[in-house]
Amino acid sequence: RLLPCHMTPTATHLGPCQTIALAPHFGNEFRYYGATLEMSKTLYTPLPNRAVIRISGADRIDFLQGLVTNNVEKISPEQSGYGALLTPQGKFLFDFFMYYQDDNSLLVECEGGERAENLFKKLRMYKLRAKVELTDVSEDYDVFAVFGDTALTSLALPQQAGATAP
Numbered sequence: 001r002l003l004p005c006h007m008t009p010t011a012t013h014l015g016p017c018q019t020i021a022l023a024p025h026f027g028n029e030f031r032y033y034g035a036t037l038e039m040s041k042t043l044y045t046p047l048p049n050r051a052v053i054r055i056s057g058a059d060r061i062d063f064l065q066g067l068v069t070n071n072v073e074k075i076s077p078e079q080s081g082y083g084a085l086l087t088p089q090g091k092f093l094f095d096f097f098m099y100y101q102d103d104n105s106l107l108v109e110c111e112g113g114e115r116a117e118n119l120f121k122k123l124r125m126y127k128l129r130a131k132v133e134l135t136d137v138s139e140d141y142d143v144f145a146v147f148g149d150t151a152l153t154s155l156a157l158p159q160q161a162g163a164t165a166p
Contacts, residue, residue, distance in 0.1 A: 041148040041149040041150050042146065042147075042148040042149070042150045042151050042154045043146070043147055043148045043151075044144045044145065044146040044147070045144065045145050046142060046143070046144055047143040047144060047145055048112075049111065049112045049113065050109055050110065050111065050112050050138075050143040051109070051110055051111065051112040051113070051115075051116030051136065051138040052107055052108070052109050052110075052136075052137050052138050052140070052141045052143070053107070053108040053110065053116070053119070053120055053123070053134060053135065053136055053137065053138075054101065054105050054106070054107055054108075054133075054134070054135040054137045055105065055106050055107075055108060055123070055132055055133070055134055056101075056104050056105035056106075056132065056133045056135070057104065057130070057131045057132040057133050058104075058131040058132075059130040059131040059132050060104070060105065060106055060132050061073060061075075061106075062130070063126075063127070063130045063132045064083075064098070064106065067085060067123075067126055068083035068084065068085055068098075069083050069084045069085075069086065070082060070083035070084075070098070072098065072106075075098050075099070075100050075106060076100050076164075077100050077164065078163065078164055078165075079100075079162050079163065079164055080097060080098060080099045080100070080162055080163075080164045081097070081098045081162060082095070082096075082097055082098075082162070083095070083096060083097075083098055084096070085119065085122065085123075093119075093122065094110060094111075094115065094118070094119045094122070095110070096108045096109060096110035096119070097109045097110075099164065100164070107137070107141075109141075109143060112138065116136070116138070120134060120136060
């Protein structure tokens with residue numbers, strides 16, 4: 001596995017060349033754990049300029065479904081998704097990955113820094129009376145890109161793009 005045995009990542013197969021692992025953050029020792037797995041031909045690199053926003057509450061699916069370009073209803077423990085937030089005229093603002101966290105929460109993984117702050121503000125602006133809570137949980141997670149011939153088998157992911165494994 002990618003992590004020491006007491007840590008549980010969420011991994012997603014994005015396509016033929018890329019896999020993302022979203023893992024709980026347990027201090028600097030883990031953040032810079034290394035650049036190569038012991039498994040042959042599987043490499044990973046931390047993506048420190050990524051952010052994670054948790055969207056929780058009873059209206060989380062309907063809230064995002066009305067805002068983003070992908071079908072949020074398909075996000076499940078077995079399936080993640082890629083989406084974007086556009087202007088009303090259809091111009092690109094933000095893109096991100098969406099992950100199931102639990103029965104009450106989704107995680108949105110996006111560019112970090114000022115871009116994440118702007119996405120957070122934009123989502124908060126659209127919240128209105130929706131029963132959702134937006135939380136920046138970037139400090140709780142590390143994001144990795146995993147690649148190589150054995151990346152999928154190392155993370156126990158099927159070949160299907162978007163497939164997610166705990």
